Amino acid sequence: MAARHPIERRHHARALYATGLGIASVARIMGLPRHTVWYWCVGNGRLDLEPHAAIPCPRCQNPPQAPPDPESYAYLLGLYLGDGHLTITAKTPVLRIACDDKYPGIMAEAEAAMLATLARKVQRVRSVGCTGIQSYAKHWPCLLPQAGPGKKHNRPIVLEPWQEEIVAAHPGRFLRGLFHSDGCRVVNRVHKGGRDYEYPRYFFSNKSPDIMRMCQVALNRLGVEWRMARPDSLSVARRTAVERLDRDVGPKDGQDVGPKDG
Ligand SMILES: [Zn+2]
Structure with a gap:
């Protein structure tokens, strides 16, 4: 080709x-x-x-810079906070996002976001039913300073001011990352009076109250109504709210979800 x-x-x-x-x-x-x-x-x-497009760590510049592609970074941060892992105990830190094999589009997007942010190379590690998208780089902890020992829900997760700025500027991309990793869009089909009705809704589940609050704040910024279905599970069900979120997230198996937020 x-x-x-x-x-x-x-x-x-x-x-x-x-x-x-x-x-x-x-x-x-x-x-x-x-x-x-x-x-x-x-x-x-x-x-x-861009065969040699290794990106220097923006946080180690003097003065520290924001990542070069803030939209990709907002998405990657959402993926990471949702269900990503940054292992910092290894000699070289490794960022890993587990993707269900049903969603090759999400794998490609995760890979592209890593490449746009820092990675020189991204690997795919297959296991049963899912593929780990992973990248080794010394500076991942500079870009994802929330990494630490133990599970995310057992420690406070606080964004740094430069991360807050990016999330505030690109709430749709951040939410896309969160929902792609720890969320879903389900469609209830109801047959009534000889007609079929579809009721799509979104769920986001995460045990960290800090990450849940970030999701709520980003939804508020987009004007998307939400409610808590359980303490660790948020739902978006009103038709106008679902339609608004579809513009930035959409079904997980769909590549096309219209324009990015800007
Ligand atoms: Zn660095």
Whole structure:
């Protein structure tokens, strides 16, 4: 697939994708198969364009900088706080996000977010029914300073001011990460009076009260109504609220969820 298209086509596709268009829309505009666009924009094809694109740690600059791609960072932070692990006891820290094999789109997005934030290389580690998307890098703890011993719900989780700023600027991307890792979108189908009705709703489950509060604050920022179904489980069920959240999150098996927040 690489040889048939000039490099400019790849850059054009990536530029369109960067504006917030979905894979399907970019494919339609450029008259290309979806899988080609996907490969170029979020799959390993993007590596061909930037073979030496190792990103220096933004936090170790003087003065410290924010990550270069705040939208990708907001998404990655959501994934990490939801169900990610950063192991700092190993010689080189390793960030790992476990993804259900049912959702290859989430795997690709997690991988792309790691590459956009710090990773030089991302590995896929297969196990039964799921794949760990993982990256070794000395500076992951600079970017995810919430790493620490023990489970996240047994210790306070507090964002640093520079992280707060990014989450406040991109609540939709942050929520997308949270719901992709620890959330779900379920659809109840009801047959009534000869007609079928669909009631989609979202759930987010997390045992850390700190992370739950971050989810609530981000939803408030988007104007999405929520309620607590249980102390560790939040639900979004009102139709207008679900429609609003669909613009940033959507079904986990869907690649296209419309424009990113901005
Ligand atoms: Zn660093």
